[in-house]
Amino acid sequence: MSGTASPALRTALAYYEAWTSHDLDKAMSYIADDIVLDSPAGRLEGAEAYRGFMGPFVQILTGSKMIAAFGDDETALVMYDTETVPVKSAPGAECVTVKDGKITYSRTVFDSAPLVAALQASS
Amino acid sequence: MSGTASPALRTALAYYEAWTSHDLDKAMSYIADDIVLDSPAGRLEGAEAYRGFMGPFVQILTGSKMIAAFGDDETALVMYDTETVPVKSAPGAECVTVKDGKITYSRTVFDSAPLVAALQASS
Numbered sequence: 001m002s003g004t005a006s007p008a009l010r011t012a013l014a015y016y017e018a019w020t021s022h023d024l025d026k027a028m029s030y031i032a033d034d035i036v037l038d039s040p041a042g043r044l045e046g047a048e049a050y051r052g053f054m055g056p057f058v059q060i061l062t063g064s065k066m067i068a069a070f071g072d073d074e075t076a077l078v079m080y081d082t083e084t085v086p087v088k089s090a091p092g093a094e095c096v097t098v099k100d101g102k103i104t105y106s107r108t109v110f111d112s113a114p115l116v117a118a119l120q121a122s123s
Numbered sequence: 124m125s126g127t128a129s130p131a132l133r134t135a136l137a138y139y140e141a142w143t144s145h146d147l148d149k150a151m152s153y154i155a156d157d158i159v160l161d162s163p164a165g166r167l168e169g170a171e172a173y174r175g176f177m178g179p180f181v182q183i184l185t186g187s188k189m190i191a192a193f194g195d196d197e198t199a200l201v202m203y204d205t206e207t208v209p210v211k212s213a214p215g216a217e218c219v220t221v222k223d224g225k226i227t228y229s230r231t232v233f234d235s236a237p238l239v240a241a242l243q244a245s246s
Contacts, residue, residue, distance in 0.1 A: 044194040067230060068200045070193030077191045079218045079232065093216030093232050095191045095202045099229050107190060109202065110217050111163040121150040122189045 008098035011069025012078055015096075015103060020064040020082075024055060032102040039108040060085040067091070086118030093106060129223035132194025135201055138219075138226060142151070143187040143205075147178060155225040162231040183208040197221060209241030 010032055016025035028051055037044045037053065046051055063083035069110050079093040092110035096103045134153055136147045151174055160176065165177055186206035193200050202216040215233035219226045220227035 040236065068198055069194075070195075070200055071134055077193055077202055077216075079200055079230065091230065092202075093202055093218075095216075104156050107202065107214065109214050109232050109234065110233065111236070112234050113163065113239060116236060118244055 003055075003062040005070075006071035006073065006076065008074050008076040008096070011070060011101050011103060012071060012076035012094070012096050013066075015068060016064075016066065016069075016078060016080065019054060019058055020061065020080075022058055022061065024051065024058050027058075027115065029102070030103055032118070033082045035102075035104060035106065037108060038105045039106075040110060040112040057084070071098075084115075084123065087114045090115065126163060127197065129194035129196065131219070132192060132196050132200040132201075133222045134224050134226060135194060135199035135217070135219050136189075136192060139189065139192075139201060139203065142177060142181055143203075144211065145181055145185065146165065147181050150177065150181075153226055155222070157208065157228040158225075158227055160229045161227075163164075163233060163235040167169065174195075180207070207238075208215070210237045214240065 015027055015030040031047050031050055033047050035047055035050050037050055041053060043049055061082055061084055065081045067081060068081040074097055076098060077095045081089055081091045084090050092108060095107045097105040138150055138153040151170060154170050158173050160173055164176060166245050167173055167234055175190055184205055184207055188204045190202040190204060192221050197220055200218045204212055204214045215231060218226040218230045
């Protein structure tokens with residue numbers, strides 16, 4: 001893991017630390033009001049929509065492990081594994097753009113198939 | 124994008140350049156014989172299994188764009204978007220371990236749901 005002095009990575013890691021600690025309010029303090037998120041759920045715009053996306057996920061989160069994290073002045077790229085109530089290993093990757101200590105854009109990649117399957121099985 | 128001088132990133136980018144150019148033989152020249160791949164398809168071990176995983180994907184690949192790429196001596200982390208025949212945007216992320224110019228381990232994350240849906244629709 002390199003580039004821990006990178007401004008963008010510092011923000012991305014602080015954000016990761018917050019949401020993996022189930023501190024959604026603190027996590028949202030690193031999210032810009034006009035954030036744009038592209039993920040398997042499609043495009044979401046604005047902090048309120050972003051919170052609506054992250055909130056349910058944080059609620060089912062039981063563990064996490066950072067796999068790799070890099071960054072430069074404006075961009076950070078992280079990959080982590082998560083453990084959730086329905087899915088034992090649900091890794092994800094985020095490429096974020098950071099401006100003035102806030103994440104303004106996030107491209108998030110994860111496999112939605114096991115999560116959807118688990119939700120369908122439980123409904 | 125930073126760290127282009129990183130040994131691991133050089134290998135990861137050469138590998139990416141090869142498979143996105145549909146040159147599967149060249150791509151495999153960067154893959155260690157005993158590679159281990161963890162992906163939404165589960166764990167695959169060995170270059171032959173890896174080729175069996177990548178081959179069909181390369182065949183449906185119509186475009187690609189690197190989103191971000193970082194690395195250090197032994198690890199590289201990349202995120203890219205791909206366009207395939209069935210799915211217009213199929214982004215992926217790979218965290219690879221590189222030893223002596225070959226990828227020995229890859230953790231690959233992508234959303235399998237749209238690919239599976241497209242395959243089911245076409246069958």
